[in-house]
Amino acid sequence: MTIESELLEISSKLLETIDSGNWTAYKALCDESITCFEPEALGHLVVGLPFHKFYFDLPGSPTKPARQSTISSPHVRVLGDAAVVSYVRVVQKLDGSGNPISVAAMETRVWHKGSSGWKHVHFHRTPC
Numbered sequence: 001m002t003i004e005s006e007l008l009e010i011s012s013k014l015l016e017t018i019d020s021g022n023w024t025a026y027k028a029l030c031d032e033s034i035t036c037f038e039p040e041a042l043g044h045l046v047v048g049l050p051f052h053k054f055y056f057d058l059p060g061s062p063t064k065p066a067r068q069s070t071i072s073s074p075h076v077r078v079l080g081d082a083a084v085v086s087y088v089r090v091v092q093k094l095d096g097s098g099n100p101i102s103v104a105a106m107e108t109r110v111w112h113k114g115s116s117g118w119k120h121v122h123f124h125r126t127p128c
């Protein structure tokens with residue numbers, strides 16, 4: 001397996017943890033000091049995991065609609081012990097009426113390789 005394919009695989013795994021609401025798996029992939037710019041942060045740089053945990057902790061119901069994310073048009077750049085993975089994320093889900101819809105966002109994820117493997121250290125997400 002190439003480094004690029006490994007990074008795409010862990011990026012896909014990260015999206016699966018988000019789609020399934022698996023906080024434990026998400027936290028294991030992320031550095032405690034992760035930073036991000038995303039629409040939910042309203043233009044602010046967010047530092048650390050607590051901001052993200054809020055969304056994992058929102059009450060859900062047993063009938064929570066399924067979500068599936070697909071990585072489209074990926075680009076991987078390895079910079080020594082760091083890497084930048086950029087792509088368009090296409091999310092398939094159900095709207096409030098139960099109809100299937102797709103939405104997309106442009107995402108850039110930065111990974112750092114340490115003694116415990118690759119950790120997600122920064123991301124930037126912008127809706128398409």
